[in-house]
Amino acid sequence: MRFSDNGYYVEKYVKCDCCGVLVYDAGLRVEDAVRGELVYCSAWCREWQTQKFAGVDFPSVNARLHGA
Numbered sequence: 001m002r003f004s005d006n007g008y009y010v011e012k013y014v015k016c017d018c019c020g021v022l023v024y025d026a027g028l029r030v031e032d033a034v035r036g037e038l039v040y041c042s043a044w045c046r047e048w049q050t051q052k053f054a055g056v057d058f059p060s061v062n063a064r065l066h067g068a
């Protein structure tokens with residue numbers, strides 16, 4: 001999520017491309033050759049989505065990555 005220069009309004013809502021939660025800071029950005037730039041709220045979401053894109057039906061990600 002990005003605020004306007006004066007900080008009075010939200011200029012752009014950025015949501016995690018995995019879980020859809022609003023990303024307030026820069027987030028984790030990944031440049032995907034097919035899908036363009038992706039933004040994730042945590043390393044957990046990035047890893048989960050990476051496995052999903054690779055064809056894993058039920059991705060297994062270490063829970064400690066959540067919120068990282």
Ligand SMILES: [Zn+2]
Binds near residue numbers: 018020021045
């Ligand atoms: Zn997420």
